[in-house]
Amino acid sequence: MTRLDLTQFPIIQKILYSRWPQFLVRAITLAGFIFTILAGILGSIVGSHNFAIIFVWIAWWTALKLFFIPFGGRSWCSICPIPMPGEWLQNGGILQPSGKGIGLRKKWPKVLRGNWLQAGGFLMVGLFGALTLTSARITAIILLAIIVLALLLSLIYERRSFCNYLCPIGGFTGLYAQAGPVEVRVKNAKVCAEHAEKTCYNACPWGQYPLALKSSANCGLCMECLRVCPTDNIAVNMRPWGSDFGPKTKHRLDEAFLGLVMLASVLVDSAVFLGPWGQLKTAAYEIGSIPWFIFAGIFLFGALVVLPGFYAASVWVANRMGNIQNSFRKSLSHFSQVLVPLGLIAWIAFTVSFAFVKFTYILPVISDPFGWGWNLIGNSNTAWVGETTTFSLFFQVILLSLGLFWASRVARQISDSTKQALPLIAFCAVFNLSLLWLLIG
Amino acid sequence: MMRQSPNILKQNKLKQWTRITILLLLCLVILFVPFPIPDAPPTDRHIRIEASMFQFTPSEIKINKGDHVTVDLVSTDVVHGFSLDGYNFELKADPGQTSSGSFIANRTGVFRFRCSVACGNLHPFMIGKLQIGPNLLLFRGIILGFLAIIVALLSIKTKK
Incomplete structure (x- = not known):
């Protein structure tokens, strides 16, 4: 199938190879993230007058679904600020690994691997969505909790374990990145097979080995493999939409579960937020009340x-x-x-x-x-x-x-x-x- | 693999473009061709809508095209508004008060009405539905869905 390797264009190659452009964008998103938390905590309780609500749930959430995923797969993950502080500690450096990083670097427990926890997290988003989407304070607390959790986990577990196994948005973007038009793949498999050092795998924050990549679900497009490959053998391809689908591609049961949770969530969100049923909205909002338990029961x-x-x-x-x-x-x-x-x-x-x-x-x-x-x-x-x-x-x-x-x-x-x-x-x-x-x- | 001659390639491309053009025309017909459904005679409608946090009662209303509609908006708790999508029609009611306005339902379809005065956390989602005449867009969507399935199945070349 047709592929266009973006690294063949000198300007794009320069941008992707240098760590600076990505770092600058991530620094801006991190600043925006911290500002959002501050706005949520200190700002108006009226959601429509608070930056946290409008920017998280209207601007960013829309951009993710209408721009980042359909045109860039997991491109949001490459500039997401959430894993940044943890990664700095793991790497012992802000721009690149210094070899003096801290953390226990344990392997994520096998029993918790896959998309199960991410699907569970997305179910929670659905269950508590009416409150989260309308309360700037709650939005800020959740964002703060997420970044602290990502930081703590990066001190215990290796690489981006939080992004790989816990982040609900990581699950969402990873699932739908399979349909996206961007992929990182090796140019020549033979070159990789003969290279004993596997610098790409060692450098990948996502724990992926580019030679074995068959799906874009777990590649966060961070471009580290591209930067460390001594033989310039990594391609960043534009490809037809849906290239990861096919009769011979391998898929897992947890992907099926995540896909079904996403379908259920979009139906429930449509009913709650866009439907004319006021009692349903109130039930979804009043967490802990009897109507909420009925809503949660029906949703689950x-x-x-x-x-x-x-x-x-x-x-x-x-x-x-x-x-x-x-x-x-x-x-x-x-x-x-x-x-x-x-x-x-x-x-x-x-x-x-x-x-x-x-x-x-x-x-x-x-x-x-x-x-x-x-x-x-x-x-x-x-x-x-x-x-x-x-x-x-x-x-x-x-x-x-x-x-x-x-x-x-x-x-x-x-x-x-x-x-x-x-x-x-x-x-x-x-x-x-x-x-x-x-x-x- | 046998290489096809430039003429055959050109013919295949032409065929492909012809099919795409026919398909697009078909989609346009499904989306826009008028359905021969007779309109019910217009009448005067007096609708009382109660607004409370965060719902309208009734929240789903059906009327006919051409109806002369008078809305009485009654707020039962805080200040609420009523803004009808697609119509430049807006009301605002103070607690316990009634606010009235009229309009002619000259456009068919399903239109959302929303609270236009911030009334609490769920205010952005305080929505009701006004259906004027039949919801033809829903039928068009269903037909287009069937067409999508047929085209998807036909678009896959099966190995013989």
Whole structure:
């Protein structure tokens, strides 16, 4: 398949090889992160007047889904500030490893590997989302807790264990990066195989060995392998979307689980935040109350029983219709590839409704980030209620059809026959129809 | 592998572009062609909507195209607003007070109405739905979804 190696362009090569540009961007995101925590703690309790709420849940969350992942895979991870302090301590240096780093460098427990904890974390985001998304204080506390946790774990465990196994956003971006158009791969496998030192593997904060990379899910695009390779054998490729999918690619059960959690979360978020059901919103918000427990029970039952049950049933039928009977567990993992394009486009469609309406809040909170009555750039009073336009509704219909097209195509590609793909396509169609109804019904 | 002649390659490309053009036209037809559904005769509608933190009651309303709609917005707790997407129509009601306004429902579809006065943490998500006439976009979306499945299946070349 067609690939365009970006390192062949001297300017891009220079930018990627030098640690400075990435460090500067990460320094800015770290400063923004700390500022967000301060704004959340010290600023106005009115969410729409607080930088923390608008920048985390409207600007950044939207940019992640509409820009970073669809056009750059895990590109956000390459500039994420959360692992920075821990990495400085591990490396014993700010810009590059000095060999005097501190930390126990233990291996992450085998039993906790995979996407299970990240999926659990995302379920928590869904369960407590109504409060988190509307309370600047809670948002700030969560951000602070995350950066402290990442720091502590980096002192105990090796490399980016927090990002690899715990960060819910890492799980989200990793899952959907498989559909993204960027990958790091080796140029010539033979050169790597003959190189005994494995400098790339030793330098990779993600613990990846580029020669063995078959999926972009766990590569954080940090470019360290590119910088340390003595034979200039690492390529940063632009590739067709969805290149990690195929009949022979390997997938795991935890990926399937994460994909299903994402689908359940987008449905629940659409119902809670965009639906007309006030009692549902209140139930999701009043944590600890009886309505909240009912909401949490229904959400968890849907996310852990109904949706996985429906998926398992379609996989079971698909498996029966195949020429070769695989084990049920293997099929659950293999066919989970359809959940990736389906979920990615579903989240994008949700974001069109969720965030576009609230973009009018961005300039006012830049003008008055703490909600203290400042007017730094003269825009503090320009927010208005916002509305969904006819264009955005049509755009969502087109997006969801595109998602169904992509998922159906992947289903057919990874199946023996059209007959085998049909149960999976039926699953995708029912999910898409539900979301279509929630968004434009 | 046999190399195809430039003529065959050109023909294949032409065929591919023809298919893409037909598909795009089909999508446009599905999205925009008018459905022959007769409109119900317009009537006068008087709708009382209660606003409380963080919901409108009723939160889902169905009316017909051309209806002359009068909305009475009653706030039962704090100050609430009512802003209707797609219509330049806005009301604001103080606690215990009623605020009224009218408009002609001349555009069909499903329109969200939202609270336009900050009323608490969940204010940005205080939303209701007004359906004017049938929700044709939902039907169009379903048809487009079926087309997406068919095209996806046809787009895969199976090995013989």
